[in-house]
Amino acid sequence: SAVISQKPSRDICQRGTSLTIQCQVDSQVTMMFWYRQQPGQSLTLIATANQGSEATYESGFVIDKFPISRPNLTFSTLTVSNMSPEDSSIYLCSVEDPAGPGGTQYFGPGTRLLVL
């Protein structure tokens, strides 16, 4: 399975500011995903990030609020813009296993964000 790292691991931010979260994979992968996990809740897909194309956002998530970059096959960033306390969550990136039958995703350790 792929080894995935995220930076920062956690942060405390003031409302109105923005935070960029980085996701690094130890192998080249086509599909990368960004999820949000609100406190005590399950995971919700924010967007799919494929290298060389615009990210595809799920219903309820927009590019202005969560801009994503995917400059190469091992790296992606998610920015949480103009933050409010409601953005306090764990943000997780995942990758699709390139060697698997399809669909299996592996997750990074997450970025824990608290917005004051």
Next chain:
Amino acid sequence: GQQLNQSPQSMFIQEGEDVSMNCTSSSIFNTWLWYKQDPGEGPVLLIALYKAGELTSNGRLTAQFGITRKDSFLNISASIPSDVGIYFCAGLAGYALNFGKGTSLLVTP
């Protein structure tokens, strides 16, 4: 996303007991995945199921992909304290994973 119903919501058991949890959906999935999440960590993949009726084991864990493709269960045998955590089922529709709400497992020595 599609709604997955995962039960039970929480379990409190003694070490050595067997555990069973399940997920159901109104929609068909082509892949079912089971993850475990420890506090402060990301979800870790436990078992992946790719075919209806498939029964797969990983150590003390056993999971099955339901024949109707709308459900899956996970069994843990002879639980140990390190089994503590939150277990999530996830069904794959297209490229998107739809997650259950999780089963919180507590194991007492």
